Amino acid sequence: MIKEQALLESRTLRENVRGRTETLDKVKALTLLPDGLHVTTALVATYFVVHRSTIKNLVARHRQELTESGLTVLQGADLQEFEGLKMSPSNESYPQAKRRRLTLYTRRTVLNIAMLLRDSPVAREVRAHLLNAVERNGAPAADLERRVSAIEGVLGEVGSAMRDLAMVVHRMDDRLRRMEARLGDVETRLGDVETRLDRMGTELESTQRIVAGMSVRLADLAGDPDISHRLCRRYRHGRP
Structure with missing residues (x-):
C-alpha cells in the first residue's frame, strides 16, 4: 500500500495520479470561477481552510510542477480579455479593479496542491481518498509504488x-x-x-x-x- 509520505515526497507518483480530480468532490465542493474551469488563490485557500499566504508560498516552492498541472498567471491584455469574457464584473467575490495579475488554478492543479500541502486536514483527507481510489480502481498500490521507484531509479541512472x-x-x-x-x-x-x-x-x-x-x-x-x-x-x- 502506498503511504501518504510517499505521495508527499515523490513528484513522479503525484504526476501519475493528478488526473483523478473527482477525488476533490468526495471531500468537499470546490467553488469555481464563472468560466467553470478555474479557481483563484483565494478560492484554493478557502477549499483547504488555510491562509492565502500558505498557498502562495507553496506555489513559489513548486511552481514548475504546478505549472505543468495547469497553473497559469494572467496579466496585461490576457488578463483584460479573461476578465471581460469569463468573469462577471458585478460579482463581488472576484474583485477586478486595478488588478495587475491573476493566478489561476485548474482542478488538476488543486489536486496537485492537495498532494503537497502537509498541514491541512482537508488536504490529508483528499490524499486518503486518492490513495484508496488508486488501490481500488487502478493498479495495485504496491505495484504502482514499485513502478514509480523503478522510474525514479532509471531517471537517476540517466542523470x-x-x-x-x-x-x-x-x-x-x-x-x-x-x-x-x-x-x-x-x-x-x-x-x-x-x-x-x-x-x-x-x-x-x-x-x-x-x-x-x-x-x-x-x-x-x-x-x-x-x-x-x-x-x-x-x-x-x-x-x-
Missing part, C-alpha cells in the same frame, strides 16, 4: 549517464581546441613560407632581368670585330 557524457564532451572539446590551436600554428607557418616564396620570386625576377641585360650587353660586345679580335688573342696566349 549519471548524462554527467558522464558531459565529461566526455568536455574532454573532446578540449582536444578540438588544441587541434584548432595547432592548425592555427600551421597556417601561420604556411603564411611565412608563402611570404618567403614571394620574396624569392621577386629576387629571381630581378636576377633574370640582370642576366637578360648582361646577355644583351655580351651580344653587343660580340658584334664588335675589334673587341672580338682582342679577346681571341688573350685566350690564345693563355691570358684571361
Whole structure:
C-alpha cells in the first residue's frame, strides 16, 4: 500500500495520479470561477481552510510542477480579455479593479496542491481518498509504488549517464581546441613560407632581368670585330 509520505515526497507518483480530480468532490465542493474551469488563490485557500499566504508560498516552492498541472498567471491584455469574457464584473467575490495579475488554478492543479500541502486536514483527507481510489480502481498500490521507484531509479541512472557524457564532451572539446590551436600554428607557418616564396620570386625576377641585360650587353660586345679580335688573342696566349 502506498503511504501518504510517499505521495508527499515523490513528484513522479503525484504526476501519475493528478488526473483523478473527482477525488476533490468526495471531500468537499470546490467553488469555481464563472468560466467553470478555474479557481483563484483565494478560492484554493478557502477549499483547504488555510491562509492565502500558505498557498502562495507553496506555489513559489513548486511552481514548475504546478505549472505543468495547469497553473497559469494572467496579466496585461490576457488578463483584460479573461476578465471581460469569463468573469462577471458585478460579482463581488472576484474583485477586478486595478488588478495587475491573476493566478489561476485548474482542478488538476488543486489536486496537485492537495498532494503537497502537509498541514491541512482537508488536504490529508483528499490524499486518503486518492490513495484508496488508486488501490481500488487502478493498479495495485504496491505495484504502482514499485513502478514509480523503478522510474525514479532509471531517471537517476540517466542523470549519471548524462554527467558522464558531459565529461566526455568536455574532454573532446578540449582536444578540438588544441587541434584548432595547432592548425592555427600551421597556417601561420604556411603564411611565412608563402611570404618567403614571394620574396624569392621577386629576387629571381630581378636576377633574370640582370642576366637578360648582361646577355644583351655580351651580344653587343660580340658584334664588335675589334673587341672580338682582342679577346681571341688573350685566350690564345693563355691570358684571361
